[in-house]
Structure formats: C-alpha cells, structure tokens
Amino acid sequence: MSNELRVPTMAELFAEGKQPEVLFWVGCAGSFDDRAKKITKAFVKILNKANVNFAVLGTEESCTGDPAKRAGNEFLFQMQAVTNIEVMNAYEVKKIVTACPHCFNTIKNEYPELGGNYEVVHHTQFLKSLLEEGRITMEGGQFKGKRITFHDPCYLGRANGVYEAPRELIRKLDAELVEMKNCKKKGLCCGAGGAQMFKESEKGTKDVNIERTEQALEIKPEIIAAACPFCNTMMTDGVKNKEKEEDVAVMDIAELIAKAEDL
Amino acid sequence: MEYLPNITFLLILVAGIGYFARNVKRLYRNIKLGKDVNVSDNKSQRWKNMARIALGQTKMVVRPISGFLHIIVYVGFIIINIEVLEIIIDGILGTHRVFASLGVVYDFLIGSFEILALLVIVSVVIFWIRRNIISIKRFINPEMKGWPKKDGNIILYIEFVLMLLFLTMNGADYQLQNIDALHYVKAGSFPVSQFIAPLFSEMSEDSLIILERTAWWLHIVGILLFLNYLYYSKHLHIVLAFPNTYYGKINPKGQLDNLASVTTEVKMMMDPNADPFAASTGENTGEPDKFGASDVTDLNWVQLLNAYTCTECGRCTSECPANQTGKLLSPRKIMMDTRDRLEEVGKNINKNNGELIADGKQLLGDYITTEELWACTSCNACTEACPVSIDPLSIITDMRRYLVMEESAAPSDLNNMMGNIENNGAPWPFNQMDRLNWKNES
Numbered sequence: 001m002s003n004e005l006r007v008p009t010m011a012e013l014f015a016e017g018k019q020p021e022v023l024f025w026v027g028c029a030g031s032f033d034d035r036a037k038k039i040t041k042a043f044v045k046i047l048n049k050a051n052v053n054f055a056v057l058g059t060e061e062s063c064t065g066d067p068a069k070r071a072g073n074e075f076l077f078q079m080q081a082v083t084n085i086e087v088m089n090a091y092e093v094k095k096i097v098t099a100c101p102h103c104f105n106t107i108k109n110e111y112p113e114l115g116g117n118y119e120v121v122h123h124t125q126f127l128k129s130l131l132e133e134g135r136i137t138m139e140g141g142q143f144k145g146k147r148i149t150f151h152d153p154c155y156l157g158r159a160n161g162v163y164e165a166p167r168e169l170i171r172k173l174d175a176e177l178v179e180m181k182n183c184k185k186k187g188l189c190c191g192a193g194g195a196q197m198f199k200e201s202e203k204g205t206k207d208v209n210i211e212r213t214e215q216a217l218e219i220k221p222e223i224i225a226a227a228c229p230f231c232n233t234m235m236t237d238g239v240k241n242k243e244k245e246e247d248v249a250v251m252d253i254a255e256l257i258a259k260a261e262d263l
Numbered sequence: 264m265e266y267l268p269n270i271t272f273l274l275i276l277v278a279g280i281g282y283f284a285r286n287v288k289r290l291y292r293n294i295k296l297g298k299d300v301n302v303s304d305n306k307s308q309r310w311k312n313m314a315r316i317a318l319g320q321t322k323m324v325v326r327p328i329s330g331f332l333h334i335i336v337y338v339g340f341i342i343i344n345i346e347v348l349e350i351i352i353d354g355i356l357g358t359h360r361v362f363a364s365l366g367v368v369y370d371f372l373i374g375s376f377e378i379l380a381l382l383v384i385v386s387v388v389i390f391w392i393r394r395n396i397i398s399i400k401r402f403i404n405p406e407m408k409g410w411p412k413k414d415g416n417i418i419l420y421i422e423f424v425l426m427l428l429f430l431t432m433n434g435a436d437y438q439l440q441n442i443d444a445l446h447y448v449k450a451g452s453f454p455v456s457q458f459i460a461p462l463f464s465e466m467s468e469d470s471l472i473i474l475e476r477t478a479w480w481l482h483i484v485g486i487l488l489f490l491n492y493l494y495y496s497k498h499l500h501i502v503l504a505f506p507n508t509y510y511g512k513i514n515p516k517g518q519l520d521n522l523a524s525v526t527t528e529v530k531m532m533m534d535p536n537a538d539p540f541a542a543s544t545g546e547n548t549g550e551p552d553k554f555g556a557s558d559v560t561d562l563n564w565v566q567l568l569n570a571y572t573c574t575e576c577g578r579c580t581s582e583c584p585a586n587q588t589g590k591l592l593s594p595r596k597i598m599m600d601t602r603d604r605l606e607e608v609g610k611n612i613n614k615n616n617g618e619l620i621a622d623g624k625q626l627l628g629d630y631i632t633t634e635e636l637w638a639c640t641s642c643n644a645c646t647e648a649c650p651v652s653i654d655p656l657s658i659i660t661d662m663r664r665y666l667v668m669e670e671s672a673a674p675s676d677l678n679n680m681m682g683n684i685e686n687n688g689a690p691w692p693f694n695q696m697d698r699l700n701w702k703n704e705s
Contacts, residue, residue, distance in 0.1 A: 007702045026698070028689040037701040058699040062688030070641050071677045072555065072663030074522045076684055078529040081521075086533075109518035114526065154642040159517025185647055189584040194641030198690055199676035202638040205589030212584075 005041065006048050009058040010091045020055040022126070023093045023118075025107065027100035028063050029229035035236065036229035042258035043099050043123055049263060050135040054097070060087050064106040071195040078114065081106075085116035099123040099254060101155035101228045102193075108160070122156055124166040124227050124253050131172065141260045143173040148256075149180055149221040151212065151235060152187030153228035166227050166253050173260055175223075180215045188212045190234035197230050213238025217248065224250045272354035272483075279487030286494035290571065293609040297564030302510050309509045312652065317508040322650040326578070329393070332386040336422065339383035340501070343376045343429065350483050360436075363450030373451035377433060380426040381455045387426070391419045401577030404586075406596040411497065411575055418498050425485050432478035434459030439471050500574035504651040507572040510565045511652025516643045519660055524552040555664025558625040559605045562661060569653040570602035579645035579655060585638040592638035594645035594655035600630035601658060627662055636662050637674055 013020055024047070029036040047054050065080030084107075088096075096118050098104050108120035121129075130136045148170050156162045163184045170177045182188040191201065191208025201207060213235060216224050224239070226232040229252075236250045251259075302309075315321050320337065324330035352361045362369055394402045394415055402415070434456035439447040441460070453460070463471060493499050531537045556562050559570075579594040580586050586593050604626045612619050627633075639659045646654050666672045673681070680690045688695045 005702055007699070009699070026701075028691065028693075031698045031701060032689060032691055032693045037704070040701055056699065059696050061698055062695060063684045063690060065684070067690050068681050068684055069519060070660070070663075071673060071681065072660065072665075072667035073673075073681050074525045074554065074664055075529065075668060076681055078521065078525050079532070080684065080688070082529055082533055105515075105517040109515050110521060113521050154640070154644075155517050158643040158647050160515050186582070186644075188587075189640045189642035189644065191584060191640055194639050195677055195680065196640050198680035199637070199674050202585070202590045202592070202634055204585070204638075208584045208588050208640065211588050 004048075005044050007044055008055045009060075010055045010093075011058070011060065013055050014091060019092065021053045022095045022097050023088070023091075024054045024056050025064075025096050025098035025100075025103050026056055026061060027098055027103045027229070029233075030099055031061070033229060033233070035233060039099055039229060039232070039252040039254055042252065042263070043254040045258050045263040046127065046130075046136060046254060046261070049261065050130050052130070052135070057087065057091075064103045066102040066106045067195040067198060069106070069110070070193070071198075077110075081111055081114050081116070085111055085114055088116060088118065093118055095119045095121070097121050097123055097126040099227075099229065099252070101153040101159070102230070105155045105159050122160075122162060122165070122227070124156075124169060125162060127254065127257060128165045128168055131169070136257075136261070138169075138172045138257060138260060139174070141173075141262075143175045143223075143256060143260055146173075146175045146223060147178050147219075147221045148173070148175040148223045148225050149178050149216055149219055150183070150225045150227075151180070151190065151216065151231055152184060153226070153231045154187065154189050154193050156227055157187050158185060166225070169253050169257065170225055173256060178219050178221060180219060182215060188215060190228075190231040190238075192230035192234050197233075207238075209234035209238040210241060213242060217242060217244060221248060223256070224248060225253055225256060226250060227253050266357070269355060269357050275484060275487065276351065276354065279484075279490060283490050283494070286491070289609060289613070290494060290499075292612075293605055294564050294567045294571065296560050296605070296608065297562050297567040298560075300563035300565055302565060305513045308513055309511075312511060312513075313505055313509040316511075316650070316652060317504045320650075325648075325650075329390075329576075332389055335379075335382045335386045336390075339379040339386075339426075340422075342379055343383075343426075345372065346376050346429070347483070347486060350479070354483065359446050360448055360450050363448045369450055370452040373433070374454050377430065377453060377455040380429050384423060384426045387419050387423050391416065391423075394419075401581040404577060404580060404593060404595070406593055406599055407575070407577070411599070414496050414498075415575070417492075418496065421485065421489050421492070425482060425489065428478045428482040428485060430456045430459055432475055432482055435463055435471050435475035435478060438463045438466070439468070439475060442468060442471075444468050444472065497574045500572050500651060503568065503572040507568055508652045510568060512646070512654055512657075516646055519657075522554065522664070524554065553665070554668035555666070556658070556661035557627040557665045557669070559601060559608055560619075561665070562601070562658060566654070566658055566661075567601070567605055569655075569658075570598050570605060572651055573598040573602065573653055574651075575599060576650065578648040578650065579653070582644040582648040584640055584642060584644060590635075590638040591632065592635045594659075597631060597635070597655045597658055598653060601626060604630050627665065631662065633666060633672065636666065 026040055030040040062084055063080055064084065065077035069077035096107060101122060104120055104122045107118065131138060150166055150170060152163065167177060188211065189208055190212050224235050226235055232250055232252055239245050239248050239250055320334055323333050349362050353359055393399050433453050436447060437453045437456055438460045440449045553561055559567060575595060577595050583592065583594055608619060611622055636659055641656060643656060646656055683690050683692050687693060
C-alpha cells in the first residue's frame with residue numbers, strides 16, 4: 001500500500017517548474033514518531049485520493065521551533081523560524097496544511113512577524129473544505145453509530161478557536177459524537193504542551209494524561225478521536241495505563257476518514 | 264457652628280478622596296515600572312472587549328452561580344452608588360434628600376436601591392458561606408491561607424455593613440417621615456426598609472434622628488474607607504477590570520510574542536554581510552537587553568496591571584491541568600506573587616525617596632519557584648478561565664526565557680530536546696536527512 005503513496009517534494013516540483021496548491025508541513029512527530037507517521041500516511045492517502053496537488057519539504061523541513069519557544073529558548077526558536085521561512089519563501093509557498101496543531105499555531109501566528117506570511121490551515125479544516133468542495137465524499141461505513149469523543153488539542157481549540165471542523169468530520173462519519181465533561185473552550189490538556197512532551201513531569205498526584213483519559217473513559221467511547229500527534233501519544237498511553245486498549249482506540253481524524261474510505 | 268457638619272463632611276470627603284488619589288498615583292507609578300509595550304492597536308476591538316467582558320460580565324457567567332451572584336453585587340454597587348451623589352451634595356450643602364423633588368423618579372430610584380441592597384446582602388451572605396462553610400476548593404488553595412482569605416472576608420463584611428447601614432438609614436428616615444418630623448420630607452419609596460421601620464416605632468423623634476444621622480454618617484464614611492481599602496486589597500479589580508480588559512490580549516491565545524531583541528541578533532547571525540564587530544559601535548551603548556524576566560521590572564506594564572487586577576477568584580487555578588493533578592503550579596499564585604513583589608518594590612521606592620535600592624530579592628526564586636514554572640503545559644486554560652483577561656502564561660513564559668537564555672537552567676530533558684533541534688532540526692535525535700523515510704516504510 002505505502003509504495004503507492006505519491007509524495008512529491010517541493011524541490012522536485014520546482015525542478016519541473018511547477019507549484020503545488022498547498023504545502024503539507026509534516027512536522028517532526030509526523031516524520032519520525034512511529035504512531036504519528038501512520039497519521040501522516042493516512043492524510044497523504046486522502047490527499048492522493050482527492051488528487052490534491054500538494055508537496056512536502058522533505059529533508060528541507062526542520063522543526064518549527066515550537067517546543068524550544070515554549071521552553072523559553074527564543075534564540076533557538078527564531079533561528080529555526082528564520083531558516084524555515086527562508087526555505088518556504090524561496091519556494092514561494094502560499095498555503096500550508098499541517099496535521100500538527102503546534103506547527104499550525106507557530107507558523108500561522110508567530111512566523112508572520114519574522115517574514116513568513118502564509119495561509120495556514122489545520123488538516124481537519126483542510127479535510128472539511130475538501131468535503132465541502134466535493135473533492136472527497138464520505139460515508140460512515142464502519143464508524144456508523146460508533147461512540148466517538150473528540151479530545152480538543154489546546155493549540156487547535158483554545159489557542160486558535162478551531163472547535164467545529166473536527167467535530168463536523170466526525171458527524172459526517174455517521175458516528176455518535178459524545179462530549180467529555182471538559183470540552184471545547186474548557187477542554188482539558190493532554191499534558192504534552194509547553195514542551196512537557198520532552199521532559200518528566202513535576203511532582204504531583206497524577207499525570208495530566210491520566211486525568212484526561214479518565215474523563216474520556218467516563219463517557220464510554222469506542223474511539224477517542226484526536227487531531228494532534230502529541231495528544232494522540234498521551235491519550236494512547238493513558239488508555240494503556242487504564243488497560244482499556246482492547247475496548248477503546250485512539251485515532252486521528254485523518255485516520256478515521258482514511259479507514260472509512262478503505263484507503 | 265451652624266456649618267460645622269458641612270465643614271466636617273467636606274474635610275472627611277477631601278481626606279478620603281485625597282488619600283485614594285495618592286494611592287492611585289503610587290499604583291500608576293508601580294505599574295509603569297514595567298517595560299513599555301505597544302498596545303495602541305485594534306482600538307475598536309479593545310473597546311468591544313472592555314464592554315463585553317468587564318461591563319457585560321460575559322466571562323463571569325461561565326460559572327452560573329457565582330456569576331449570577333456577582334452580577335447582583337456588581338449592578339447593586341454601581342446603581343446604589345448613584346445614592347452617594349445625593350449624600351455628597353446633602354453633606355456639603357446641609358440639605359436632606361436633595362433629589363426628593365424628582366418625585367416619582369426619586370421613589371423609583373430609592374425603591375430600586377433598596378431592593379438591590381437586599382439582594383446584595385443575600386449574595387454577600389451566600390458568598391461568605393461559599394468561602395467559609397462550604398469551603399469551595401478554589402478558595403482554600405495554599406496561596407489563600409492568611410491574608411488573602413481574611414481580605415476576601417473583610418470585603419464581604421464591609422459590603423454587608425454598608426448595605427445594612429443604608430437600609431437602617433432609610434428605615435429611620437421612613438419612620439421620621441411617618442411622624443412628620445421637621446426637615447424629613449416625604450420622599451422615596453421604601454420597599455425593604457419599611458419592614459425595618461417598625462423596629463424603631465418605640466423610639467422618640469430625637470433618638471430616631473440620632474439613628475438616622477449615625478447611619479448616614481457611617482454609611483458615607485464607610486464608603487470612603489472602602490474606597491481607600493481597595494489599594495490594599497484584591498478588591499482593586501472593581502476599577503482595574505476595565506483597563507485590564509481593554510489592554511488584554513487581542514491576538515490568538517496560542518500566539519506568543521517574538522522577542523525583538525532576539526530577532527535583531529538572529530538576523531545579524533543569519534546575514535552573511537553583517538559585520539560582527541559593528542554591533543558595539545552602534546547606538547546600543549547601554550547594557551544589553553536582559554532576556555526574559557527574573558523580577559517584576561523585567562515584565563511589561565500590562566503584565567503588572569494584570570497582577571493588580573487579579574481578585575484571586577481562582578478560576579484559572581481550578582482549570583489548570585497542572586494544578587488539578589497536584590503540581591505546585593497555580594496560575595493565581597503567579598499573579599499574586601507578581602503583585603506582592605511589585606508592592607514590595609513600590610514600598611522600597613517610597614522609603615528611599617523615589618529610588619529603588621537593591622534588596623537582594625527578586626520575583627524568581629524568592630516568590631515563584633522553578634518547579635512551578637516548569638509544570639506549565641501552556642494550554643491556556645487559565646487565560647480562558649480568567650473573567651478579566653489576565654494572562655499568567657505570558658509571565659510564566661518570560662520567566663522560562665530568563666531561566667533558559669540567561670541562566671541555562673532548563674531541566675536536562677529539555678536541554679537534550681533543544682540540543683536535538685539545534686543539531687538535527689527535530690526534538691528527537693533523528694537525522695534531518697531521514698525526514699521523508701516514512702514515505703517508503705510500510
């Protein structure tokens with residue numbers, strides 16, 4: 001299957017004198033993390049099926065600098081930002097889609113002041129627009145009637161006010177969307193943001209991802225839908241910790257759609 | 264002698280307002296100890312935010328019970344304070360109920376003040392029960408021990424007493440009107456105090472007048488004392504909520520500012536034509552900018568305004584994922600610490616004739632520990648929860664910046680992460696040349 005993925009790079013298209021309609025910013029997790037790579041591939045399968053003219057930066061992509069900035073290392077962040085902006089401006093990038101809310105937030109909000117002005121959308125927004133334009137059709141298929149809850153990534157929801165795009169996609173799967181007691185603006189963090197993903201947590205009574213997983217399990221979903229590679233890791237770990245991995249799957253919205261379409 | 268009450272009143276009024284003005288000046292000076300920040304953009308959006316969030320209380324009602332009770336006290340205090348205008352005029356001119364000639368309008372006004380006063384009393388009692396009997400968690404967090412708890416209760420006591428004095432004054436007045444006492448014009452409607460008046464039915468006219476006058480004087484003196492209590496209390500929010508929501512963050516919550524001082528250096532490093540030795544010959548002869556914040560004077564003035572605005576409601580802390588899971592971090596404490604340190608710096612300046620003499624203390628370490636700072640997930644739950652647009656996250660970020668860029672004091676895990684980004688463009692030790700390998704993996 002994976003051999004059939006068509007993933008052109010900006011450099012290849014540039015050599016042919018072509019410009020894609022959108023740059024797919026894969027991100028570090030999407031490139032290197034085993035779980036997140038599956039999300040990347042699911043999203044590419046949908047892009048391929050919808051014949052979206054996209055490209056990736058491939059080896060020319062580098063960390064946006066988000067975890068460095070949130071950790072307090074503004075130097076490293078700006079070095080990363082300026083380098084990335086130089087690359088993207090050279091390719092005259094206009095529009096970017098990414099499956100990582102952290103990359104999304106950083107490129108959309110923090111790059112403009114440093115010279116990087118692009119239209120940036122999250123992959124759930126992009127998928128929603130593909131659906132509205134009729135470039136993909138969705139039928140619930142195997143998710144029909146399934147109880148799915150959506151965990152709002154902080155950097156998509158509160159940080160940027162995107163609450164509806166992912167929910168609309170879940171509804172389009174004919175699934176039963178159930179909400180946790182803390183959702184949307186009041187969504188509880190998975191515990192990974194602000195560079196926490198890369199360090200041991202401080203002393204406390206519980207890990208944040210366990211608290212969030214408990215909130216999710218309370219409403220007995222069959223699937224916890226995520227829209228962020230880090231949330232995905234945290235919730236997957238939480239479900240494993242509660243020994244519920246047999247009953248509850250943690251899946252990205254892109255994976256849900258790809259699976260519903262038998263991609 | 265005839266004008267003694269008028270003169271006494273004027274003196275008390277001038278003293279009360281004068282002392283308040285002195286403290287407002289100090290407050291302004293302290294806030295301006297912060298770094299300058301450009302908040303002159305998006306004026307119409309800012310006005311809208313102030314109207315919606317401060318005036319309209321939209322974020323208070325996210326929690327319906329406390330929100331509803333707060334609106335009663337808020338509306339009560341604004342409306343009942345119209346009465347203060349009459350009291351001041353009466354006090355200066357020696358008149359009694361100078362607006363009585365408004366007739367039906369006056370009846371309506373006094374009637375509504377009374378109903379609101381009763382509602383305020385009821386709300387204040389419920390607030391007190393929530394704080395002291397039910398002990399709602401956000402009111403008993405560690406940072407609320409001692410003065411903050413007392414402060415919260417003192418405010419409730421003052422409000423209770425002021426409203427009670429207002430109703431007592433009206434009740435005595437109503438009784439005096441009923442017995443046709445001299446100077447007591449028949450004016451106003453007394454939907455609440457008419458039920459208090461019978462308590463005074465046995466009293467002579469003289470005692471009634473003493474009661475009415477005492478309540479009147481205590482009421483106005485109480486209001487002036489309350490006004491002056493504000494500066495020493497969390498209650499300052501009744502004034503500062505307005506500028507604070509105006510100057511609050513306009514950008515998406517996820518957007519952190521890019522440090523301009525860093526941008527300059529990064530641009531220079533990236534510019535192949537830059538002369539590395541030219542930097543020092545420019546106009547930047549002063550000390551180089553400190554990166555991030557270790558003390559209140561490193562923060563910007565909006566962050567300091569935030570600190571004075573905080574009324575310690577604890578909604579931020581109760582939504583904070585770190586706090587919920589038992590970590591030391593409490594966004595409310597970040598704001599309280601910032602305010603307390605700023606007050607300490609302000610007092611230092613007062614004592615030393617306008618100059619800050621180093622006291623060997625700072626916000627970082629002496630007030631806020633690194634353990635608190637590193638527990639933050641930057642999830643913005645606190646900024647979303649704040650009913651008056653306070654941003655604890657920006658202070659946490661600035662202090663992390665100081666720790667990392669000035670002290671190189673990040674947790675070792677984060678140093679590894681940053682080393683990886685620096686060397687291979689990813690937070691994990693993977694080679695940048697392998698970034699597209701996923702394409703061919705099954």
